[in-house]
Amino acid sequence: MKRSLLATTLLALCSCRAQTVEPPHPSMPVSSASPMTTAETAKAQPALPTLPALPLEPLDAAGTMSAGAIALARVAGRTLSFIADADDRALVTFDVDTRVKLASTSLGMRPSAVLVTRAGRVAVLGADDAHVHLMMLVAVDAALVEERSIEVPAEPVAAALVANDDALLVASRWGHALSIVPLSASGHPVSIDLPRDPSAVVASADGKRAIVMHAAGSNASVVELATHTVTTGSLDRRVQRPVFNEMLMMPRPSASDLAGFENANPAPSQTSVPMPVARKPQVETVNLRADQTFALVRASDGRFMAPEVFVETGPAAPSGGYGGSHGTVTPAVVSFAGDDGRRLDSGGDRTFGSPCLLPRGAALDEIGKRMLVACIGSSAVAVLGVDAKGVKVARMVQVAKGPEAIAVDAEGRRAVVWSTFERTLSVIDLKGAPKRIATASVERAAPAPGEDVMRGQALFHASFDERVSSDGRACANCHPDGRDDGLTWSSPNGPMQTPMLLGRLEGTAPYGWDGTAKDLTHHLAHTTSRLGGAGLSKRDVTDIAAYLASLKAPVTTPADPTLATRGADLFHAEAVGCSGCHAGDALTDGDTHDVESGRPGRGGSFDTPSLRYIARSAPYFHDGRYATLGEMLTGTDGAMGHTSQLSPDERTALQAYLETL
Numbered sequence: 001m002k003r004s005l006l007a008t009t010l011l012a013l014c015s016c017r018a019q020t021v022e023p024p025h026p027s028m029p030v031s032s033a034s035p036m037t038t039a040e041t042a043k044a045q046p047a048l049p050t051l052p053a054l055p056l057e058p059l060d061a062a063g064t065m066s067a068g069a070i071a072l073a074r075v076a077g078r079t080l081s082f083i084a085d086a087d088d089r090a091l092v093t094f095d096v097d098t099r100v101k102l103a104s105t106s107l108g109m110r111p112s113a114v115l116v117t118r119a120g121r122v123a124v125l126g127a128d129d130a131h132v133h134l135m136m137l138v139a140v141d142a143a144l145v146e147e148r149s150i151e152v153p154a155e156p157v158a159a160a161l162v163a164n165d166d167a168l169l170v171a172s173r174w175g176h177a178l179s180i181v182p183l184s185a186s187g188h189p190v191s192i193d194l195p196r197d198p199s200a201v202v203a204s205a206d207g208k209r210a211i212v213m214h215a216a217g218s219n220a221s222v223v224e225l226a227t228h229t230v231t232t233g234s235l236d237r238r239v240q241r242p243v244f245n246e247m248l249m250m251p252r253p254s255a256s257d258l259a260g261f262e263n264a265n266p267a268p269s270q271t272s273v274p275m276p277v278a279r280k281p282q283v284e285t286v287n288l289r290a291d292q293t294f295a296l297v298r299a300s301d302g303r304f305m306a307p308e309v310f311v312e313t314g315p316a317a318p319s320g321g322y323g324g325s326h327g328t329v330t331p332a333v334v335s336f337a338g339d340d341g342r343r344l345d346s347g348g349d350r351t352f353g354s355p356c357l358l359p360r361g362a363a364l365d366e367i368g369k370r371m372l373v374a375c376i377g378s379s380a381v382a383v384l385g386v387d388a389k390g391v392k393v394a395r396m397v398q399v400a401k402g403p404e405a406i407a408v409d410a411e412g413r414r415a416v417v418w419s420t421f422e423r424t425l426s427v428i429d430l431k432g433a434p435k436r437i438a439t440a441s442v443e444r445a446a447p448a449p450g451e452d453v454m455r456g457q458a459l460f461h462a463s464f465d466e467r468v469s470s471d472g473r474a475c476a477n478c479h480p481d482g483r484d485d486g487l488t489w490s491s492p493n494g495p496m497q498t499p500m501l502l503g504r505l506e507g508t509a510p511y512g513w514d515g516t517a518k519d520l521t522h523h524l525a526h527t528t529s530r531l532g533g534a535g536l537s538k539r540d541v542t543d544i545a546a547y548l549a550s551l552k553a554p555v556t557t558p559a560d561p562t563l564a565t566r567g568a569d570l571f572h573a574e575a576v577g578c579s580g581c582h583a584g585d586a587l588t589d590g591d592t593h594d595v596e597s598g599r600p601g602r603g604g605s606f607d608t609p610s611l612r613y614i615a616r617s618a619p620y621f622h623d624g625r626y627a628t629l630g631e632m633l634t635g636t637d638g639a640m641g642h643t644s645q646l647s648p649d650e651r652t653a654l655q656a657y658l659e660t661l
């Protein structure tokens with residue numbers, strides 16, 4: 001089976017090369033040579049439509065074949081980009097050379113990522129239908145045709161091909177799993193449970209393991225693909241940063257460096273700004289407590305590189321703000337070995353002067369000398385120089401608002417960037433000093449969200465917005481996508497765990513763990529003061545609230561509905577006593593209670609938290625003291641409901657119910 005698949009792949013590549021010689025009419029299928037050769041593979045792809053697939057050739061500069069919201073491919077001498085357009089629930093086909101939208105494939109779901117396989121199929125991840133859709137291109141200006149789809153756990157957000165194109169690795173963020181999806185129809189997908197929020201995945205060069213980064217909880221996982229063994233830990237968090245003292249805060253871009261960042265379409269001469277240089281003597285190497293990662297690339301020498309944000313969550317004692325009085329957020333690129341996670345850069349890197357506080361998509365250029373990172377909070381792409389010691393900031397190239405994904409066309413030496421807030425594609429020329437050479441906006445087919453939602457989204461993600469913080473942090477630094485970072489921060493009231501906001505704000509006032517803020521305006525006044533920001537206007541608060549209300553949680557179905565129903569009965573049973581406080585639709589009575597969770601001897605009342613999506617927001621309690629729901633149920637018996645009388649089965653059932661909320 002393996003051999004015939006390989007033969008098929010080679011065949012597909014060969015016909016592809018042959019066809020690129022003579023560019024045909026764009027709407028004509030360029031190849032009639034079907035890659036199907038044997039009965040076995042014909043069976044593997046049963047739903048053959050009348051038109052044969054065009055032989056798409058993936059353009060993946062670094063050869064690591066991992067998926068983001070944008071993928072490049074060549075067919076018949078043209079460079080196409082496929083954009084996973086979540087807002088429009090469509091896959092957009094775009095001609096990179098002519099900057100013309102060629103087609104839009106309506107998907108009926110929100111796609112999160114797209115990848116072109118070596119066999120020329122387009123794999124699209126459905127964030128809200130929990131499927132990988134394998135599609136083929138039959139004409140460059142026509143909608144793609146679905147060949148088949150494969151179910152995976154909730155909210156697939158990232159994917160990568162195993163070296164030989166045998167399988168697709170899919171990371172499901174909400175479903176906290178890695179799936180190994182064979183690309184032959186006869187294979188069966190396998191899903192492996194992981195810690196929460198896997199957000200990026202790449203296969204090792206030898207195809208033996210998957211490296212997975214997590215968006216919350218500071219984790220990285222290595223999955224052995226043959227045995228499915230998972231090793232999760234945190235990477236070494238050594239990082240260089242400026243020395244903190246009373247006088248010196250984090251170096252940040254000067255006003256002139258950031259000037260114009262609000263402007264979506266400046267003249268080409270303004271698209272590149274030089275980086276602020278950090279003053280050397282004031283640099284120290286420290287070990288920070290936590291990190292957040294949304295992207296991962298594999299370099300040609302086999303090392304992995306992840307653009308990250310390192311944070312110091314602060315002391316256990318009450319502090320002036322989130323993370324202490326010098327809220328710290330340090331961007332860095334970590335280089336590490338794929339087998340044991342050993343750091344390969346020389347003790348942190350030299351990117352801390354970068355204004356890239358919300359790195360999202362990343363890509364390497366064709367010779368692996370430059371890394372490009374889409375900085376969603378800075379409306380810019382960071383171009384970083386890569387050498388044996390690590391990574392160094394070279395330039396920031398300004399793009400439209402909300403850059404989320406980036407792909408590099410090796411041949412054209414261009415990077416193509418998708419800015420999701422402004423729905424704009426930017427092309428960056430990489431031949432000399434990187435500069436933006438073109439932009440094209442992608443029109444919306446679906447009705448646009450309200451102005452308030454769009455403004456709220458931009459503000460929620462805005463790095464270096466003085467209304468919000470003094471050190472550049474945005475709401476999205478701790479509440480990525482309106483969720484939570486899985487971290488516990490020092491605050492004036494002691495350590496406080498970041499709550500998930502998605503689905504938990506409506507009907508759940510008051511806010512804050514201590515329940516002192518009667519509405520969002522009051523709570524966000526605390527927030528901005530803890531972050532050193534100047535404060536938000538009434539309209540800012542309304543816009544943020546509108547954005548947060550527009551976010552939808554991925555749909556999940558309980559693994560065992562009967563068990564969950566039994567758990568629901570227990571939750572509402574008087575003897576167990578949960579629903580007295582966690583009442584109604586919002587699962588809170590809107591009141592504070594002492595459930596013996598205050599500091600020893602001090603007591604303390606806390607706001608009954610909403611339990612919506614509780615299984616997705618570990619750890620638990622205001623100070624994050626319980627790592628799992630199971631631990632929490634054991635540890636709180638008698639103080640918060642009664643659970644010690646429950647049999648192990650009943651306990652499992654109660655937990656299964658909590659996982660459906």
Ligand code: HEC
Pocket residue numbers: 322323460468473474475476477478479489491493496497498499501504505508510511512513514520523524527528531544
């Ligand atoms: C440094 C991390 C951090 C940043 C940045 C941050 N938050 Fe929070 N957020 C927290 C923590 C920690 C809490 C819990 C604080 C408490 O209860 O004292 C919280 C609580 C909240 C709550 C209350 C939720 C509830 O159910 O009670 C809201 C709403 C909120 N944040 C919104 C925002 C918005 C909007 C921004 C940007 C203006 C923001 N946060 C920035 C960490 C952060």
Ligand code: HEC
Pocket residue numbers: 513576577578579580581582592593594595597598605606607608609611614617619620621622623629632640641642643
């Ligand atoms: C007397 C009111 C009350 C009762 C009864 C109660 N809870 Fe709670 N619950 C709270 C409070 C208050 C907190 C927050 C405590 C803290 O953070 O220190 C909480 C926290 C939680 C959390 C953690 C939320 C998070 O985001 O960290 C879960 C889960 C939970 N309760 C489930 C239950 C279950 C299950 C029961 C029944 C066995 C129950 N609760 C009974 C008041 C109550």
